[in-house]
Amino acid sequence: MVKVTIKTIKNKKFSMELEDGWSVSDVKTKIQDDLKLGEVSLQKLIHRGKILKNEQSISEIGVKDNDYIVVMVTKKKAPKKKSSPTPTTIYKYTTDNNHHHHNNNYNHSEYCKYSK
Numbered sequence: 056m057v058k059v060t061i062k063t064i065k066n067k068k069f070s071m072e073l074e075d076g077w078s079v080s081d082v083k084t085k086i087q088d089d090l091k092l093g094e095v096s097l098q099k100l101i102h103r104g105k106i107l108k109n110e111q112s113i114s115e116i117g118v119k120d121n122d123y124i125v126v127m128v129t130k131k132k133a134p135k136k137k138s139s140p141t142p143t144t145i146y147k148y149t150t151d152n153n154h155h156h157h158n159n160n161y162n163h164s165e166y167c168k169y170s171k
Contacts, residue, residue, distance in 0.1 A: 057113060059122050061086060073113050080109040086126055093128030101125040 061069040069090050073082055083095040092098070100107040102116055102124050118124070 075114040079107040
């Protein structure tokens with residue numbers, strides 16, 4: 056039995072006891088079930104700068120008491136589904152042609168109207 060600290064990228068820390076015979080996959084399952092940090096398939100565990108492989112065991116990796124294991128959870132890629140486009144308001148740009156200006160300093164926006 057090894058007592059470690061599971062650390063997230065956002066620097067949250069959780070204490071956890073691991074069995075020497077557990078695989079990295081077992082640890083990920085425990086993180087998913089106990090800490091609710093993300094699905095097993097989305098987790099990457101890092102110990103002493105190395106990304107751990109699912110089939111490796113805790114004893115094989117050499118995890119010791121008070122070691123840190125960093126958990127990175129990748130964002131789930133949203134399934135591509137055809138979503139209905141969000142309705143957008145369409146504005147028609149009309150110019151008021153009744154005003155003829157020879158002066159370039161007039162306020163253009165006064166003579167342009169937006170209508171839905």
